[in-house]
Amino acid sequence: YERFTGRVNADANVKDWLKTGLSIDGALGEQNNFTTSSTATSNPFYYTRMMGPIYPVWFRDEQGNKVVDPVTGEDMLDWGVPSQYGTRPYAGNSNLLGSLALDERSRLSGNINANTYLEAKFLEEFTFRTSVGGTYYNNYRTDFQNSLYGDADNVKGRSYKINDRQLSFTFNQTLTWERQLDEDNYLNILVGHENYRFSSDYLEAARSGFPFPGTSELAPAATAEGSTSYKHNHRIESFFSRLMYDYQDKYLFSASLRRDGTSRFHKDARWGSFYSVGGAWRLSQEEFLQDSQWINELKLKASYGETGNESLIFSDGTPNYYAWQSLYALGNNNVNSPGAIISSLPNQELAWEKNSQTNIGLDFAFLNNRIQGSIDWYNRQSSNLLFQVPLPMSTGITFINKNIGTMYNRGIDFQIGYNAVIKDDFDWRIDLNLSHFTNKITELAEENREDGIISGSKKLVEGKDIYQFWLREYAGVDTETGRALFYKDVTDEEGNVTGRETTGNITEGDYYFQGSAIPDLNGGLQNYFRFKNVDLSFLLTFQLGGKFYDSNYLSLMHPGTYGSHWHADILDRWQKPGDITDVPKIQNDITEQQGASTRGLFDASYLNIRNISLGYNLPNDVVSKIGLKNARIFGSIDNVHFFSKRKGMDPQRSFTGTADFTYPAVRTFTFGLSVGIQ
Incomplete structure (x- = not known):
């Protein structure tokens, strides 16, 4: 991996009332990597695991x-x-x-960011500022599988050449009126406009059948395996305003209003209006607290605001820039006649997802700022949720984009820092942050309320959160036969559920809600120590509660793929009648052995020793002799150790609670020297 970066900044005061500036930064990088998102032998994480x-x-x-x-x-x-x-x-x-x-999997990427502005002051209290920013990004990729061994040996090698180019511009203008009305009152009003344009070009070609090894270029290959190209365009137009008021630095008030239009929606639904209001009261500035010997800062704050979301993505994570339109998949040819099929249905009523959030918080500092912290409560209501609603297979189309309902996120964030010891030769500071939140779907579209929406291992229904697992419930192992057991409902003649029983046929097992990926609590704890010129710090992160579905684990708990790797837990399998275990007998039935159920669902609690750092500051009399202002030698370890329910399971890799064959969090050792020049 190689990367070169550069940055240039320039500002000029043309007149007392006029200034301008320019900043340019760029990067050029070349990287050799490998695929991490497939179950092919070209994915080293999948290969070595299996x-x-x-x-x-x-x-x-x-x-x-x-x-x-x-x-x-x-x-x-x-x-x-x-x-x-x-x-x-x-x-x-x-x-x-x-x-x-x-094989070859190379990436050559480059990007340039350029921004320029012009700012003019007039009539003493007015400021006009206009700015233009542009970003150019280009990524040239080669994915080559060799002709001798591996996934492409049967076609004598395969090579993909991909070029992805992106260009975006942001044009912004603001007018600000700022006035100190009198000794106690300050007012700031801003109005503005912003235009955002994005375009991208994508080109991909693939060929196979290489007559000799040693090249990944397409020309020598005999067989064209396909090619594609497409272009995307996206625009957002915005008008906005903001007001800020300050009275005696004790009472703070702000309000904003904006209107945004996006090309993602139909012309009759593409505009949305959003606003916010907020205020703060610095109680520590009040007369009844100014003489307090232990309160340094006490600020009560509250706000309410609405924001919009227009982003929709496809199942592979790529953006959907044409969400309201009917899309067609081309290249579905019939003999020699070109053909196309509908890939998504239009929805001219598709509109902005709206997020309304209320925040109430308190900032505090006590005992000469030895204790500092904040506590914030928030309630975020989301309506007109943008979602890809699955369609029946009989339609021939997998989904339709819709605004399907409402949900809320409510939570509390707590942060506190404590300078436990402050001395000339020794310091000790402790920082703790905690977070808890809940989520609930409060309304779905009429047609989805009864049955909900099944999305992978989750099911969306009113009254539940969006991360609720919807799985069969594993009931252990039949002690006589060794088969895996699953729960199913027992119903009366009218279809009412009267109880449950177990079955050895996984296809007969019923689905139930099995808990959420959302944790009960997560947070971090950092300690910093300094003894004379030596400093030491460590950071712990943790999570309590939540569920994690580890499909990787289940893939190692059956012999369905002959000759593959097995997990050590398979030693606890059922072997003879009377054995009591939760690991069923070995049999070549992948559906029963690996089928989605709570057998692969685990507690997602974890403790991560995230970082340990040690440093030494050279004495001033030493560094001054060599013409330096300061010098520090340091070393650190990232991802020192990870504790979870099961070895190898890392719930922090995915908030949705599902695993994949991707890069693990690697342990990193860093050593360095930082100096300050006089």
């Missing part, structure tokens, strides 16, 4: 000695092919170390 550890990395002769590759002169890798020990049952003709060396 490959049985009994299979060797290196090819050895009958005496167990490594064999030299006659081509490279290095130790020969074991590819699991018949010419060596025989085809591996799992992922034959592949070797991660070899594929990483022969």
Whole structure:
């Protein structure tokens, strides 16, 4: 990985009343990486997790000695092919170390950000400011799978070339009137306009059938596997205003109003109006508290505001810039005739999602600022939720974009810092932050209220939160047969549920709400110590409660893929009648062994030793002799250790409570020297 960055800033006072400025920054980077979002052998996290550890990395002769590759002169890798020990049952003709060396997954990216402004003051109290900002981004990507081994050996190699180019502009103008009305009253009024434009171009081509190894360029390849290109455009137009009032630095008031229009919606629904009001009361400035010996700051604050959301994404996470329009998938040809199919239905009534939030908080500082902190309560009401509503398979279309209902998020955030010791030679400070929130869907569209909306392992219904798991309930293991058991409802003749019973057929198991991914509490604790010139700090982060569905774990708890890796917990499996265990017998039934159920649902509580840092500040008399202002030697460790319900499970990787074969949080060691020049 290589990255080069640069930045230039320039400001000029042209006149006493006129100034201008320009800032430009850019970056150019080249990176070699690998896929982390698939279940192919090209994903090293998936490959190493699923490959049985009994299979060797290196090819050895009958005496167990490594064999030299006659081509490279290095130790020969074991590819699991018949010419060596025989085809591996799992992922034959592949070797991660070899594929990483022969494959190519390179990224060459560059971006430039440029901003310029012009600011003019007139009539003493007025300021006009206009600014233009632009961002250019280009990413050229090569995804090449070699022709000798791995996923593409059957087609003699495959190469993708992708170029993604993005360009955006923001044009902004504001007019501000600022006046100190008298000794006690201050007023600031602002009005403005903003225009945002975004465009992107995407080009992709793929070919396979390389006559010889050593190149990823498309020209030598024999077979065209497809190509595509598309262009996106997006615009937002905004008009806004803001008022701020301050009386004696004790009573603070602010209000804002804005109107936004987006190209994502139909012309009859693309504009939305939003406002906010807020105030603060600095009680510590009141006469009845000014003489307090222990209160340094006490501020009560409250606000209410509305904001809009116009963003919709597809299931793969890419933005949907044409949410209200009917989209067509092209390239579905019939013999030699070009064809197209509808991929999404239009909805001209699609409109802004509105978020209304109330905040009430208190900032405080006591005992000569030795104790500082804040406590904030918020209530966020979201209405006209933007959502991809699934459609029946009979329609031939997977979803339609809709505003489906309302929900709220309510929570409380608490922060406190305490300077426990303040001395010339020793300091100790403790910082703690805690957070708790709840979520609830309060209204769905009429057609979804009875049955709700099933989205993966979740089900959206009124009265529940959006992260509620909807799964079959695992009932343990039948002690006589060793089969996995699941709960199902018992109903009377009229269909009323009268109880529950267990079944050994997972398809008969009923679905139930099984808890939420939302934690009961999360937070962080930091301690900082200084003894003379040495400082030490550590940071802990934690979560209490919440659920996490670990499908990766279940994939290692069955033999459905012959020759793959098994989890150590499979040693606790049922083996004979009378065995009491929660791990069913080994059988080649992936649906029963790996089917979605609470067997893969775990408590998401964790404790993470996030960082430990140690530093030493060189004495002033030492650094002054070498012409420096200060100098500090430091070292740190990130992601020191992680504690969770099950080894290898990291709930902080996904707030939705589901796992994937991606980069883990890596332990990082950092050492450095920082200096200040006189």
